[in-house]
Amino acid sequence: MQASRAALVVAVIGVLLGLVAGCTRQTAGEARPDATAVPLAVANDGYGIVAGFDDAPARIEIYTEPQCTHCHDLQHDFGDEIAYDITVGRLQVTYRPLTFLDDGAAGYSAKVANALFLATDVVGEAATSGTQFQRFVEALWAHQHPGGPVFSDDELRTMAGEAGLPRAVADHVAASGRAVDVAEMEATNFGFLYDIDPAQTGTPTVYDLKAGEKLDIADDGWLDKLVDS
Numbered sequence: 001m002q003a004s005r006a007a008l009v010v011a012v013i014g015v016l017l018g019l020v021a022g023c024t025r026q027t028a029g030e031a032r033p034d035a036t037a038v039p040l041a042v043a044n045d046g047y048g049i050v051a052g053f054d055d056a057p058a059r060i061e062i063y064t065e066p067q068c069t070h071c072h073d074l075q076h077d078f079g080d081e082i083a084y085d086i087t088v089g090r091l092q093v094t095y096r097p098l099t100f101l102d103d104g105a106a107g108y109s110a111k112v113a114n115a116l117f118l119a120t121d122v123v124g125e126a127a128t129s130g131t132q133f134q135r136f137v138e139a140l141w142a143h144q145h146p147g148g149p150v151f152s153d154d155e156l157r158t159m160a161g162e163a164g165l166p167r168a169v170a171d172h173v174a175a176s177g178r179a180v181d182v183a184e185m186e187a188t189n190f191g192f193l194y195d196i197d198p199a200q201t202g203t204p205t206v207y208d209l210k211a212g213e214k215l216d217i218a219d220d221g222w223l224d225k226l227v228d229s
Contacts, residue, residue: 038130051130052092117179126166
């Protein structure tokens with residue numbers, strides 16, 4: 001992605017995030033709510049996190065491991081575009097975390113995966129939007145340190161706050177309560193990933209739910225082609 005284009009995407013996201021509730025964004029002939037109202041939910045099976053509108057024309061799954069450096073590259077290179085496309089209703093993303101790079105049951109990847117699910121909880125009247133969640137994903141992978149110590153609760157709170165999560169939700173994430181059975185999540189999501197590609201079962205894998213096929217993310221234009229098709 002060219003630097004000028006990346007800067008434009010960031011600027012547009014900033015404008016969208018700054019809109020007050022009730023403002024709309026016109027895209028492809030449809031009115032969309034502001035970025036703070038983009039839906040976020042746990043997948044029906046309990047082990048994926050769905051960011052974006054159900055009627056988005058493009059729908060993908062992203063299989064990602066918190067210590068995977070290639071997953072960091074994916075967020076670095078395409079995170080801003082993913083956030084934009086989620087916000088304007090062109091893309092719905094289901095994140096499916098994995099933890100196979102952990103040495104034990106309570107490792108770095110497990111804590112990050114649990115934090116992602118904590119971010120989906122409604123705390124009082126505070127709730128994370130799909131766009132804010134995508135920004136949280138970007139922050140977690142941007143500060144990635146594979147094989148290093150797990151993030152502290154304060155580090156999680158800071159990243160959640162900088163991503164735009166409501167203060168109550170950021171505090172909830174930092175409290176590090178159990179939000180998901182990490183072992184069951186790993187088994188379920190790895191099973192889905194293996195079914196997609198038993199020969200090259202790795203992360204990141206991006207799966208086109210509409211076409212039923214694995215996307216070639218080595219192609220720099222894969223996301224543009226997906227949302228423009």
